[in-house]
Amino acid sequence: MELFVGIINYLVFFAITAGTYGVLSLGLNLQWGYTGLFNIGVAAFYAVGAYASALVSGPPPDMWDGRLVGGFELPFILGILAAALAAGIIAFLIGIPTLRLRADYLAIATIGIAETIRMVLKNEAWLTNGVWGLQQLPSPFYDAIHRGATGFVQTHPDLSPWLRALVLKAYNWFYLFLVIAALFLLYLFLRRLAQSPWGRVLRAIREDEVVASMSGKNVFAFKLQALVLGAMIMGIGGAFYAHYARFISPTSFEPFYGTFIVWVMLILGGTGNNKGAILGAFVVWGTWAGTDFITGYLPLSPTQEASLRIIVIGILLVSILLVRPQGLLPEMRQRRRTPRTPE
Amino acid sequence: MLSRIPQLLFYGLVSGSILALGGIGVSLTYSILRFSNFAHGDMMALGAYLTLALIPVAGTLGIPSAAIGPLSFGPRFIVAAVVGMACTFVIVVALDRLIFRRLRKAGRITLMITTIGIALSMRNALQFFWGPQPQYYTARIQLAIQVPRLAIRVKPDQLFVISVAVLLVALLHLFLRYTKTGKAMRATSDNPSLAQVTGINTERIILWTWVIGASLAALAGVLAGVENKFITPELGWQMLLSIFAAVILGGIGNPYGAILGGVIVGVSEEVSTAFISTGYKPAVAFGILVLMLLIRPTGLLGRRS
């Protein structure tokens, strides 16, 4: 029974993280899956979102950290708005010089912005507290729910130990609910957009920019909108991460966790398919977590374990591209007929 | 502050030489295979680590380790580096046969995403075997020599880095300019379909591109280790942004542009430390990159497409 409770609690924790990644993956799907924008600096928008939200709703700076600004203790929802806004602004600035050029340039520029932001996080202690990061971030309604749960356990001493363990983790259930709700709302939001004429223009741009512009569409403006909106969603993902982890530091936004795993999620799930983007997040995060169990049995040091797991994810990415480039859930259910004449 | 500038200019030349060697490979891959290789930095790190692994091997073969003249390393290290370069290109060519070749028809962006996957695996393979902590080629400490009149301090190793880079760039120039294969590479980058019509076997040219690009990448990685005194698995990834900035600055697809861009980016990064925090060195490269994209996306020596 104890094992069972452990598994349940783990699954809740797992789903919160995977769901947060689902948000990032949805943002990337808007940019890459629909519009064909080659953003390999997801971490930039993710990090900016997390920090913006933390600064807006986190505790004020105290004498122990070197921070001078931030910590306005505003409600969670304002933190999320700040996250979206800040990430959107960064995307806007990076979009202007690059979106008129070939895909390679946007890719390189987004790597650049991700690295630059990480440098800012490390170096600007007055704002970010440098490598020590921001701590004691508030989780929404944490005290109320946690107090409620402990109170319930205390008033019901006859609870079986495993039920007791479940109840004590009530906050995770609540946060999971928040994440899933956000994911669901975003999904509906993006589905509506994707099926709208706006989404159609984005897909047309992905297929052939010239045709889109011949059809009277301002290609640059649409690309910029997609980049900014996608980045805002990634920023929201950052906010959800910050308020659950309650501690953020530059190491949380290294390229692997911030960018590459999101790409693997989207490509595995199905580029251009929002359900695929979410599914991919859960499957890849599951693989990631699963490798943790497996490598645990190998006689390896912790860093070796981590490396081995990343190698597995890298190989996974390459294998999907080789074997099933359309992903688990392809964009269109219709099968492409094979060409009639051999070439 | 300004008195430090000559010294920083010299440091810039050293790191610019390394960036140039790395950039050449990126540029060649771009002009012949027509995609940006995001695993290039990690190929540098691979070369640096293979060299590290080969030093004891060279030792068992009886190659002396005694330092040559004022340098901090000896023949053993040089042999290891050369063999390390060869091993790097063997691995890279194998990756091409195994992966890239099967994706050539899938399009540029698929190939670029693939390079990201390879980059990730490669970097972590290094970390798996050697760990994240710095590794040292040599424990020797080298003292800088004061150059009279120029007011700079120079280490023999740094002069070695610059000379090797200059030598290799010159060799590459001779190769591209005067050998049949070199000319065929330029022809393929100029007009791939005509190259095929003249009987050039494109697959062979691609092979050569990897061999040269990967060898120079490995060398750049080794030299970065000589200059920094240590290597980490992140070594290449950390330089990737600067390398791409250099390549775009010079004009992507043009190996000579990569050299010019490398030196400019290297010098700018070093000189910037006189004015802003050292932590922002790569951000300087990024600034140059964005500026260039705004003003002249084709780069200094780039052709209009």
Add this chain to the structure above:
Amino acid sequence: MSLLTVDQIVSGYGDMEVLHGVDLRVDPGEILTIIGPNGAGKSTLMKTIFGILTPTAGAIAFQDQDITGLSPDRVVRLGLAYVPQVENVFPSMTVRENLEMGAFVLRGDLRERISRVTELFPVLSKRWKTHVGNMSGGERQMVAMGRALMLDPQLLMLDEPSAALAPNLAATVFERIEAINESGLSILIVEQNAKDSLRLSDRGCVLAAGLKCFEDTGPNILANEDIGRLYLGGE
């Protein structure tokens, strides 16, 4: 024995069939011009012979050797040289380097070949080190033809050598083609500029809508009443 035999070739791009069964024969030492209205499939025929496009039916033989479906770098080794209509030079390379690329599949000393090519195109020797990208259209055409001749081919295939050239330059190009032919080389030309090209050809052949319509001597073709109809339609 004919040099090149094309037998009922069907070819095109993807699922767009352009040639619907074309026959063609080139004899040793002759100049054969293929003319025909735009979109008739002339360039497609050239590309198919040279292995850039793979035919879906039919056969191509060169000197009695089957070359159907062979890749260009194999075809080139058998003694066929091809000058495409556009992008037929390496712009960032010098004149000399362009010529050297023409003999890529050969080993050994190229000096003799180069001097033979410069005899035909003396203008090139003055601009040895010029990057071809900086040259005029006429000069580029000379470079392109010179490049093809470096291989000392049995058959030279020219796709619209006079396209986009000023009349006096076109005249020079045709003059050079005649000179090349005098050395015994067979030439297959696709031309828009039918009159000029047919004048120096032994035979001409008219291609329209992916089919060969007729074959005759140059003057007979131009005198043929059907020509006007093929080009401009009508009864």
Add this chain to the structure above:
Amino acid sequence: MLAVERLSKSFGGLRAVDGCSFEVQEGTITGLIGPNGAGKTTLFNLLTGFLRPDSGRATLEGQDITGLAPHHVFRRGVSRTFQIPRELGGMTVVENLMLVPTHQMGERMWNPLVRPRGVRRQEKEVRRLALEVLEFLDLRDLANDLAVTLSGGQKKLLELARTMMTNPRLILLDEPGAGVNRTLLKRLASAIRILCTEREMTFLLIEHDMDFVMRLCTPVIVMSEGRVLMAGDPAEVQRDPRVLDAYLGGQYVATDG
């Protein structure tokens, strides 16, 4: 309706379009013919904003359209097709068409969210129009197929269909008949004729299938070496020896004696 005045464009040393002037009258199907390299496609690119002319100007109903960006030219009522069809392969045929109408309410990002009903209504309208167009061109059965699966000829029809999605005043067709089989070609010709007479669209088309041009177009403009050689009705063009000469070349013969 369309007036082209001394339009010129050079690439390197070559004058692809060289002081080209002509007019297209409203309500006509004007043919544009000429040997390869006469500058026809370049002219289309100049008119639709893909290239900037070196000199000269083009006016549409008196308004200057020289050097406008492609999407602005489009909004003035000029629509074009490409010689090699550029279908949006990963989208369905009907989506390819629904993309085209300009100023769709739902193209503003917020409208699908704030005014879903209005957007939906307009979408229905656009879809109806798209299906009508497909019906007209006999492509209705393929509406939900991915465009990449169409045959070469069907893609050509799709190009025409796209231009029908707005009410363009002037349609530029670049070799609509190339690679299209006889049956589809007839369908194409009758479609163009109906569009011209019933919907009052004006056509300017480049075509190499002369039977097609001669049957469909009046007048026919002949271009050669970047300039207009002559213009007239099909019979005149066919009779004029200069035209055949332009096709068969002969400058060299002329200068040589």
